[in-house]
Amino acid sequence: MDNNRDLLMKEIMSADFTAIELGLYLNTHPWDQRAIMLFNSSVLRSRMLKDKYERMYGPINQQSPNYCNTWKWIESPWPWEK
């Protein structure tokens, strides 16, 4: 499997994890401006990376936009077929 593809997915997972952690922190520290700023930049980064991934490799989930004239979601390989 394409190594760049795996690296990009790992970057998405990392950005999402940071956003989840900062979200939990903000639940108990809702006034923390610095955390809000870091949270927003993680979320925007994740969005940007996901958009890039979906344009290059196909949908991440079934609600992803389809950038082809055939339906990409059902195409192999699935994660367990790699």
Add this chain to the structure above:
Amino acid sequence: MKNNINNIPNDYPVPAEMPLLAHAYVPFQYLTCIYTPEVGLKRGTIFPELDRPYGVDPEYTVDA
């Protein structure tokens, strides 16, 4: 919730000065620095102050 100039509430939790018997207290977390996303995902937390894997710190380990 009334805020001062730094947008920190005036009732921001402070450590208990006179801890009462049979009451449990949890120190309040203050944001310091955070790990990069890659390190955070690997360590399982983005907060260095919470990065205490079980089995490494004897104070925090029962039988490891």
